[in-house]
Amino acid sequence: MTIIIKKCRREDLQILQEISIETFNDTFKDQNSPENMKAYLEIAFNSKQLEEEMSNISSEFFFIFLNEEIAGYLKVNMNDAQSEKVGNESLEIERIYIRYKFKRKGLGKYLFNKAMEITLRQGKQMIWLGVWEKNASAIDFYKKMGFVQTGVHSFYMGDEEQFDYIMTKSLI
């Protein structure tokens, strides 16, 4: 079993878009209306939006490969790219997605360790994320990785207001 993590480059835009849409759909389609899913996917993962995010120097995307096949991806944000104003001493895991057939093989933990490595290398003190309150399996995974709930914020999925738990792991 060969596991490799590679930083995404601009030329990876299309494959990143495909994997982003596939994994978002698989994760959330059963608990959300098709209309709200469509609205969210169009806004969050259109080419222009992803291109802007990839060119932001305070964000990084990584693919994880298992035996040369893309198994998932990670997006981390620092400084002003973070989706909450939490200051420059922290790093946000904005997206961590493992494709359906690759789940529960240790790859999510591998991507989390990549985020930890960046956090420590940058001398940051805290790692944090927002997770949908109804995404029980991701919440269990984050608890396993040592995160605790420290807040809540709301966002819109299409026309529906939903709530994310803010989860934090302190490194000091």
Ligand SMILES: CC(C)(COP(=O)(O)OP(=O)(O)OC[C@H]1O[C@@H](n2cnc3c(N)ncnc32)[C@H](O)[C@@H]1OP(=O)(O)O)[C@@H](O)C(=O)NCCC(=O)NCCS
């Ligand atoms: C959440 C996710 C990233 C976890 O990745 P994964 O590769 O399946 O998880 P791993 O195999 O690396 O598991 C790491 C640890 O978490 C635990 N874990 C993983 N999923 C779990 C679950 N659903 N329930 C309980 N524990 C879980 C594992 O048992 C393992 O524990 P261990 O280290 O003691 O063996 C993955 O399931 C996923 O992509 N889910 C859909 C997308 C998603 O919800 N992303 C988060 C959006 S905020």
